[in-house]
Amino acid sequence: MQRSICDSLRLPSAAVHSEIELIRCPDHPQITNYSRLMKWITSFFVSTILLVASAYSQTLQFWKFTGGDAEDAAIQGFVEQWNKENPSKQVQARFFSFKDYVAGPVLTTAFASGTGPDVFWISPGLFLQYAKPGITAELTDLFTPDVRADFAPAAIDAVTVEGRIHAVPIEQEPVALFYNKDLLAKANLQVPKTWEELLSACEKLKAANIIPIVIETNPGVYQNFTWYPFLWQTGANVLSDDFKKATFDSPGAAKALDLWRTLIQKGYAPRTGAPDTTAAINSTAFSSGQAAMQVIGVWAVTEMTKNYPNVNFGIAPLPTPDGSNPVTVYGGWTQMVNAKSKNIEAAKEFTSWMWIKGTERPVEWTTKAKSNFSPRKSVIAAAGSAYDEEHLKVFRDEILPTARSEPRFPTEVVKIVGDALQSAMFRNTAGEKAAAAAQKQLEAYVKKTN
Amino acid sequence: LKLVRQYVRRESITGYLFLLPDLLGLSIFVIIPIAGAFWISLHNWDALSPMVWTGLQNYIELFDDPLFWDSLRITATYTVCYVPLLYAVSLGLALLVNQRLPFLRLFRTVFFVPVVLSLVVSSLMWKYILDERAGLLNYLLGFVGIPPQSWLGSVELALPSIILVSIWIQMGYFMVIFIAGLQDIPREYYEAAQIDGANRRQMFWSITLPLLRPTSLFVVVISLINAFQVFDQVWVMTQGGPASATQVTAIYIYQQAFQYLNLGYGSAAAFILFLVIIAFSLVQFRLLRPQTE
Numbered sequence: 001m002q003r004s005i006c007d008s009l010r011l012p013s014a015a016v017h018s019e020i021e022l023i024r025c026p027d028h029p030q031i032t033n034y035s036r037l038m039k040w041i042t043s044f045f046v047s048t049i050l051l052v053a054s055a056y057s058q059t060l061q062f063w064k065f066t067g068g069d070a071e072d073a074a075i076q077g078f079v080e081q082w083n084k085e086n087p088s089k090q091v092q093a094r095f096f097s098f099k100d101y102v103a104g105p106v107l108t109t110a111f112a113s114g115t116g117p118d119v120f121w122i123s124p125g126l127f128l129q130y131a132k133p134g135i136t137a138e139l140t141d142l143f144t145p146d147v148r149a150d151f152a153p154a155a156i157d158a159v160t161v162e163g164r165i166h167a168v169p170i171e172q173e174p175v176a177l178f179y180n181k182d183l184l185a186k187a188n189l190q191v192p193k194t195w196e197e198l199l200s201a202c203e204k205l206k207a208a209n210i211i212p213i214v215i216e217t218n219p220g221v222y223q224n225f226t227w228y229p230f231l232w233q234t235g236a237n238v239l240s241d242d243f244k245k246a247t248f249d250s251p252g253a254a255k256a257l258d259l260w261r262t263l264i265q266k267g268y269a270p271r272t273g274a275p276d277t278t279a280a281i282n283s284t285a286f287s288s289g290q291a292a293m294q295v296i297g298v299w300a301v302t303e304m305t306k307n308y309p310n311v312n313f314g315i316a317p318l319p320t321p322d323g324s325n326p327v328t329v330y331g332g333w334t335q336m337v338n339a340k341s342k343n344i345e346a347a348k349e350f351t352s353w354m355w356i357k358g359t360e361r362p363v364e365w366t367t368k369a370k371s372n373f374s375p376r377k378s379v380i381a382a383a384g385s386a387y388d389e390e391h392l393k394v395f396r397d398e399i400l401p402t403a404r405s406e407p408r409f410p411t412e413v414v415k416i417v418g419d420a421l422q423s424a425m426f427r428n429t430a431g432e433k434a435a436a437a438a439q440k441q442l443e444a445y446v447k448k449t450n
Numbered sequence: 451l452k453l454v455r456q457y458v459r460r461e462s463i464t465g466y467l468f469l470l471p472d473l474l475g476l477s478i479f480v481i482i483p484i485a486g487a488f489w490i491s492l493h494n495w496d497a498l499s500p501m502v503w504t505g506l507q508n509y510i511e512l513f514d515d516p517l518f519w520d521s522l523r524i525t526a527t528y529t530v531c532y533v534p535l536l537y538a539v540s541l542g543l544a545l546l547v548n549q550r551l552p553f554l555r556l557f558r559t560v561f562f563v564p565v566v567l568s569l570v571v572s573s574l575m576w577k578y579i580l581d582e583r584a585g586l587l588n589y590l591l592g593f594v595g596i597p598p599q600s601w602l603g604s605v606e607l608a609l610p611s612i613i614l615v616s617i618w619i620q621m622g623y624f625m626v627i628f629i630a631g632l633q634d635i636p637r638e639y640y641e642a643a644q645i646d647g648a649n650r651r652q653m654f655w656s657i658t659l660p661l662l663r664p665t666s667l668f669v670v671v672i673s674l675i676n677a678f679q680v681f682d683q684v685w686v687m688t689q690g691g692p693a694s695a696t697q698v699t700a701i702y703i704y705q706q707a708f709q710y711l712n713l714g715y716g717s718a719a720a721f722i723l724f725l726v727i728i729a730f731s732l733v734q735f736r737l738l739r740p741q742t743e
Contacts, residue, residue, distance in 0.1 A: 103708075103709045104708060104709075105707075105708040108497045108707075108708050108711060108713075109497070109708075111497055111498050112497035112498070112713070129496060129498060129711060130498065132498070132499070134499075135498050135499075211583075217603060217691075217692065218689055218691060219689065219690070219691050219692075219693075219694075220689070270582055270583060270600075270603070271582060271600035271603025271604060271692065272581065272582050272600060272602055272603040275574075275577055275578065275581065285583060290583070411709055411710040411711065412710055415705075415709075415710060419693075419694065422691060422692060422693040422694065423693050425692070425693065426603075426604070426605050426691070426692035426693035426695070427605055427693045
């Protein structure tokens, strides 16, 4: 073998021959050196890869998106505490960009190539895709009767498929109307309670050269999420409760589409609410004190009180068509365990330790790292005075009780609804027409999946 | 004779061995993934569950998919505006900086800076410049009395804005290519033309442009391929919005594959785009082939 390679490498011309000393053949000491070197390099690489691989397989991989310094530090703190207490079950946390994690290739490619993390966070929009046996581990046994009684029933329902619990709910983040008290007072306005009041307030604010309201303008899960309350307030919905029938061609859906259409087309809301997402309130006109209102969730309270003390803001339920029957949505992340994890038990134990056992970590997470609500009654009770803050109090007492969990629509449905909303807002398509077009696609989707 | 043949054979083996690293690299990073994408495109696959064989079903569905056709239409619009404009702008810059003027090196460098910047960085920068409320452009337009425009937030303006930004990003690169082409043109031709009394415009149309043919071929083919594959700028600036007005095919493919987890469907769309690009490139090679061959 070596002989033949050496033959084929030998060049005809003696002049060239002498130049390529390394592969000179007849008395091939160099060749032997060369192949020895190659062997050494190969074995070095193989052993490195094996070492790295074994280190990885022993350490549990825990993935989530980066949520800002306070949030990441809290998670990192939990992981370090766990690692100290469990030297044999080390966990390594990795943080990804929000956009890539929520609607990007991070989890997809990792799972497709069989290198998915042991423990990871999932949003309601992707929940159903991952909540399948063989993909994520069933966590039902973590929910003993006591635990079940502690969790809000709606939160448990949101992570259950055919009686199996596939994730641990971490938080509840309801959406409401943030309003700038000073700007409303300047325009001599009350907080709008009905859609009509909202639109007339917008008109007056616009005339006073104030940005009336910020709503999400980028298409995607978050835009739909903040629009669902308006849809539900009319009594309409996207699909029937069992996801077996499309119900989008209702007058209510048309009306809700028209509301957001008017907000954009009349210039009440900026056409680009934020460079990335209005979910980060620090990038919107509301936090800079230029906008009078914003539709956003409870997580923004901490950011506002900490970093924008000069903006005098209040919280109110979202306006409804006639001022009654308030309803809103709450979102929130859940934690899953990879069914193909090499150490499912440790991954489950870690997950349970983080969010189910004791109250200190959930309290820290929901009151210090973020401002939102634990789905556990005991945690809210343990947090005590943390929710007595002016804004959080409104959320706890008025808004959370009216909040429904974010629907776990599959991505196709999110896209269809999002297209209808975008078309109404930016192409000025009548709500009725946009809803009818979406209904057709939804029907096709339902037919395909049932 | 036998000896000669042996030498020739040995030499060709040597040649292939020298090619081997490149071939290996190409097949691992280009050919195998393309074949893999084609294989995936014949399946239904959500990346999580096992693949389900569907044959050409994905391709048949694509032909009935109005959103896919929309994306092709938007990509075509982008290409039709972008390629000629980029050609004109970069050739114009090359002609400008190819003269003997003070500070030429400085200008060349300045025009080339956008190429050195990462695509994402320059897209982000433009996103802020074009911002409706706080953007520099609207601020400047305010001085001449033009009301603020939502450059990236309106269905009509979003695509043109992205086209202009793309040209700004890439003009420097093609300018350099054109400069190289210009400097290859023998000076004697211009001198001869001058003696014959040709003016500058005549010289441009009769000497510069025809002799730039090979350079033009390169520029047009590469910028056309760029245009068909445009993704980064769009993704950073509009994510395909508002109301899908900037949803070019690459964005559509990305969304199908990674947001809706239809990897088979996305791969099929990618494959069609691949065929379209190849077809256009071949046609151009044919059209712009030097006549003196």
